Amino acid sequence: MTKVEQYRQLIQELLQAYSEIKASNEEVDAEVIFDQERVGPCPAAGIAIN
Numbered sequence: 018m019t020k021v022e023q024y025r026q027l028i029q030e031l032l033q034a035y036s037e038i039k040a041s042n043e044e045v046d047a048e049v050i051f052d053q054e055r056v057g058p059c060p061a062a063g064i065a066i067n
Contacts, residue, residue, distance in 0.1 A: 018026075029051055036047035 029049075032049050036049045038047075040047065
């Protein structure tokens with residue numbers, strides 16, 4: 018696994034863990050979406066957080 022792949026994996030794990038934290042407002046839901054096909058120069062490319 019290259020350093021870029023390791024970095025990408027760590028970022029995905031961090032964002033996934035962060036999305037599982039409950040918000041103070043119960044009406045807010047966090048969803049993490051990873052686009053594995055279109056990864057740009059930035060490891061965070063293709064990630065949407067709502």
